[in-house]
Amino acid sequence: MIQINITKRFAGFCLHMDFEHESGCLGILGASGSGKSMTLKCIAGIEKPDQGRIVVGDRVLFDSEKKINLMPQQRRVGYLFQNYALFPNMTVEENIGVGIRDKKLRRQQAAAQIQRFQLTGLEKRYPGQLSGGQQQRVALARMMANEPELILLDEPFSALDGYLKEKLQHEMMEVLKDFPGDVLLVSHSRDDIYRFSPRVLAIDDGHVLQSGSIEDIFLSPLNYKVARLTGCNNISPAEKRGEYEVYAKEWDITLKTSRPVTEDIRYVGLRSHDIRTVSEDEEQNQGTPGENVFQMELLDVVESPFEYKYHMRAAGSSAAESIWWKTYKNLDKHAVPESFPRKLQIPKEKLLLLRE
Amino acid sequence: MSEWLSILGDLDFSPLFISLKTGVVATIISFFLGIFAARKVIKAGPKVKAVADGLLTLPMVLPPTVAGFLLLLIFSRRRPIGIFLFENFNIKVVQSWLGCIVAATVIAFPLMYRNARAAFEQVDVNLVYAGRTLGMKEREIFWKVVVPNAGPGIVSGTILTFARALGEYGATSMLAGNIPGKTGTISQKIAMVIQDGDYVTAGIWVIIVTAIAFVIIAAMNLVSSKSKGMKQIKRW
Numbered sequence: 001m002i003q004i005n006i007t008k009r010f011a012g013f014c015l016h017m018d019f020e021h022e023s024g025c026l027g028i029l030g031a032s033g034s035g036k037s038m039t040l041k042c043i044a045g046i047e048k049p050d051q052g053r054i055v056v057g058d059r060v061l062f063d064s065e066k067k068i069n070l071m072p073q074q075r076r077v078g079y080l081f082q083n084y085a086l087f088p089n090m091t092v093e094e095n096i097g098v099g100i101r102d103k104k105l106r107r108q109q110a111a112a113q114i115q116r117f118q119l120t121g122l123e124k125r126y127p128g129q130l131s132g133g134q135q136q137r138v139a140l141a142r143m144m145a146n147e148p149e150l151i152l153l154d155e156p157f158s159a160l161d162g163y164l165k166e167k168l169q170h171e172m173m174e175v176l177k178d179f180p181g182d183v184l185l186v187s188h189s190r191d192d193i194y195r196f197s198p199r200v201l202a203i204d205d206g207h208v209l210q211s212g213s214i215e216d217i218f219l220s221p222l223n224y225k226v227a228r229l230t231g232c233n234n235i236s237p238a239e240k241r242g243e244y245e246v247y248a249k250e251w252d253i254t255l256k257t258s259r260p261v262t263e264d265i266r267y268v269g270l271r272s273h274d275i276r277t278v279s280e281d282e283e284q285n286q287g288t289p290g291e292n293v294f295q296m297e298l299l300d301v302v303e304s305p306f307e308y309k310y311h312m313r314a315a316g317s318s319a320a321e322s323i324w325w326k327t328y329k330n331l332d333k334h335a336v337p338e339s340f341p342r343k344l345q346i347p348k349e350k351l352l353l354l355r356e
Numbered sequence: 357m358s359e360w361l362s363i364l365g366d367l368d369f370s371p372l373f374i375s376l377k378t379g380v381v382a383t384i385i386s387f388f389l390g391i392f393a394a395r396k397v398i399k400a401g402p403k404v405k406a407v408a409d410g411l412l413t414l415p416m417v418l419p420p421t422v423a424g425f426l427l428l429l430i431f432s433r434r435r436p437i438g439i440f441l442f443e444n445f446n447i448k449v450v451q452s453w454l455g456c457i458v459a460a461t462v463i464a465f466p467l468m469y470r471n472a473r474a475a476f477e478q479v480d481v482n483l484v485y486a487g488r489t490l491g492m493k494e495r496e497i498f499w500k501v502v503v504p505n506a507g508p509g510i511v512s513g514t515i516l517t518f519a520r521a522l523g524e525y526g527a528t529s530m531l532a533g534n535i536p537g538k539t540g541t542i543s544q545k546i547a548m549v550i551q552d553g554d555y556v557t558a559g560i561w562v563i564i565v566t567a568i569a570f571v572i573i574a575a576m577n578l579v580s581s582k583s584k585g586m587k588q589i590k591r592w
Contacts, residue, residue, distance in 0.1 A: 046485045072488035085486035089504035098500070099490035146490050 002026075002150065002182055006042055006052035006062070015039065015049075015206040025176065025183040027197025029190060029217075029229050035206040036186040040152045043184070044079045045072035056150050056182075078148030082155045084139035086127035092138050093123040099146035109145060117141040117175075132160065136168050140175055151176075153185045157192055169195060190231045194218070202226045223355040227269040232352060233324045238268040246353070252317035256291045258349040269352035272309070272324040278343045292348055296323075298340035306330070308337050315341050363556055370537045371545040372564065374456065378541060379522035382460035383468075386517045389461075390468030391510070395498060397469075398476055416466035420526025423462055427531045431458070455532030456539050460521040468517040475509025476502055508579060515576045519569065 001022060008015040015035045030036045041047040043054055045061065048069060054062040056077070061070050087095050097110045114120055117137040127135055136156070143151065156172065157165050173196070176183055185196050193200055193214075200217045202209045202225070210217060210226045221227040227235055236250040240261045247254045248268050255268065278293055299322050300311040308329055311322035327338065397408050415423050430437050431450055441447040448454065479502050487497035503510065525543035532539040534548060542561055549557045 041485075044485075044489050046488065072485075073491045073493070075489070077489060079486065079489040081482045081486060083480075083482065085480065085482040087483060087486075087501055087505075089501070089507070098487070098492055101491060142490065 001055075001057055002184075003053065003055040004039070004043065006039075006049035006054060008038065008042065008047070008049045013206060015042075017042075017203070017206070017208060019201055019208055019211055021182060021184075021199065023182060024199065025185060025197045027193035027200045027214075028184060028186045028203060029188070029193045029200055030186075030203040031188055031229070034204050036188075036203060037154055038206075039203075040079065040154050040184065040186055043075075043150070044077045044152060045070060045075050046079075059149075076147070076149045078143040078146060078151045080139055080143055080151070080153045080156055082159060084127075084135050086135060086138055086142070088127055091124050091126055092119055092130070095127070095138055096142045096145050099142050101147065113141040113145045116144075132164055133168055133171070137171065140172070144175070144179075149181045151179065151181065151183045153183065155187055156185070158187065158189060172196075190218075190229065202229050204229075221269070221352060221354065224267050224269075227267070227352055227354055231271075232269045233272045234270040235267050235354070236269075236321060238265055238354075240265055246351075250319060250321040251314065251323055252319040253294060253314045255346060255351060256348045257351050257353060259353060261353060262355075264355050265353050266356045267354040269354050270323070270346060270350065271352075272326040274347060274350040275323075275325045276345050276347060277338070278345050290345055292346040293343055294346070295341055296344050301337055303329075303337070310338070310340075312340065312344075364560065367557070367560065368536070371540050371542045371561070374453070374537075374539065375522055375541045375543070378453070378456045378460050378524075378528075379518050381457050382464055382521035382524075383514060383518040385457070385461050386465040386468040386521070387514055390465055390513070390517070391472050391503070393469050394472035394476055397473060412469050413466045415462050416470075420463055420524070421530060424459060424527035424530030427459060427462065427527060431455070431531065450531060451533045451535065451539065453532070453539055456524075456528055456541065459527035459531045460524040463524050463527050464517045464521040467520055468513050471509055471513025471516065472506070475506035475513070478509070479505045511579045512576050515572055515579070519572045522568065523565065 001020075003020050005018045006015070013035070015038055017035070017039050028036050028039065038047060042049045043056075043061070049062065049064070051064040052062070053060070053064070056075075059076075060066070060068050061075050061077075062068060087098070090098070093110055093114065096113050097106050100106045100109045102109070114123055117140060119134070119137055119141065122130065122134060122138075127138065130138065153172075157169060160168060169192070176196075183196075185193065187193050198214055199212070200214050201211045202217055202221075204225050209229075210222050217226065218230050221230055221232070224235060234251075236248040239247045239249065240263065241247045241254055243260055244257050245254060246257055246261050246265060246268055278290065295315040296312045297315040298310060298312050302309040302311075306328060308327050310325045310327075312325060313319035313322055325344070393408075393412055397405055397412070400408060428450065429435060431441070433439060433442055433448070433450060483501050483505065484497055487501050488494075492500070523543055524541070525547070528539070528541060529544055529547075534540050534544040540548075542565055546558050546561045546565075549555075549561070
């Protein structure tokens, strides 16, 4: 159980975070400079908010009204830094040992953590002599040895890519599974968040844009910024045309919706994987054109190892922006791209109706 | 040649030992004071920082004779502090070996302070934050994390401080004077024998000083080249 309500002002930036979290892992999704890391630093006690309240479990860590501001040393909040911040002058053993609270049990507990995190044999090594994966394990072991009640993960994977990233994500999940306390994961990557956090907080410019379950955030983002953060590529300014009808200005097409269109709609969004092809059978059986079926013409096509990305627009329209459509393919270099022009359907239940 | 040897044989080596003793003691004092001051200044607010940094660096920028003059004003036995020290503790700074140490420390201290400060400021601030969230006490973080990771900068600062203290002339001659066997340092010895026209003795001392200086610089290069291969976190 975490309750955060803090305000901190900087020149040209105001951080105001107000959220609660019941239990488990909460993902904070935001672009760089949105105030994610600052929020974590305030919770850990590295930075001091101007005002507000931070409660973890039944302990008040910060309360500006009651003049409570626990030292970071007293907060029992584990912080995993992006570069791990291992002490370069200490061995693995010493790094893990510094956080152990009971000095008499230091050696014994450090040994237990070394075994748990599969660092046996590396006790006398220095961080500079370890691989990236080993460094992450040392950082996790050091943090866990300190017995935190809350764990903060600050962009743990953003410096990594490919295989190593997947491997470390897997290892991290194994560790977090056994952790009884809460976890806050901060990231600009929707993939990291999607993988770790059943609950998500989308933030921008120091404020919470939307909070909810991972499904809520990805399936029904409320506004333009959340849709962008969750990786929606096609977003067009939109105008209400009817109870269940909306006009996408930049695509120059009118779309049927499954949800009622509200008066405050500003944009309509469409994920590039959600466009579907219309089979010949379907066309013949229905006789009439289906809902949101458009004749599309191709503007450009980009091939990557496992995907085709088509830039296209409704045939004969005066669209200002192209619509992206992504289809999966295999590695075969000669895989034939879809032929254009062709009929495609924009499923109405997949349309994102977005506010400002 | 035989003239040289006879001079070498008769040479009074006391200036060498006085200089070395003074250098070592002044360096030890500067080491702790410099690190202490650097730590305080880093933690201070911007205004305090500007003023404190100016005051602490001043002795390095001022001509040593000016520093010597100011020290004389403070420690002269005709002035309040000098009188107080002598009457209560029987401490005599002017015209004494203690004067050598005071003069060398004041002149060399800024080198230690500035090098320590620069070295501390280069330590990754996340290391300090990590130490805090892990429950380490501030003092523990400073001595176990910040100082070791500022190591090369501190070592080179210490060596420079020692070199400066070893060769101090201006302030020392004003405060401690040149009493053979007591406050007569190498620098003062050289100045004195040259005034007497004894270029051979001056030459011998110059060779000794040059040798010491060379060893110091070589030692510093060794330390700093080692630091490049130090156990730093490699990034991917």
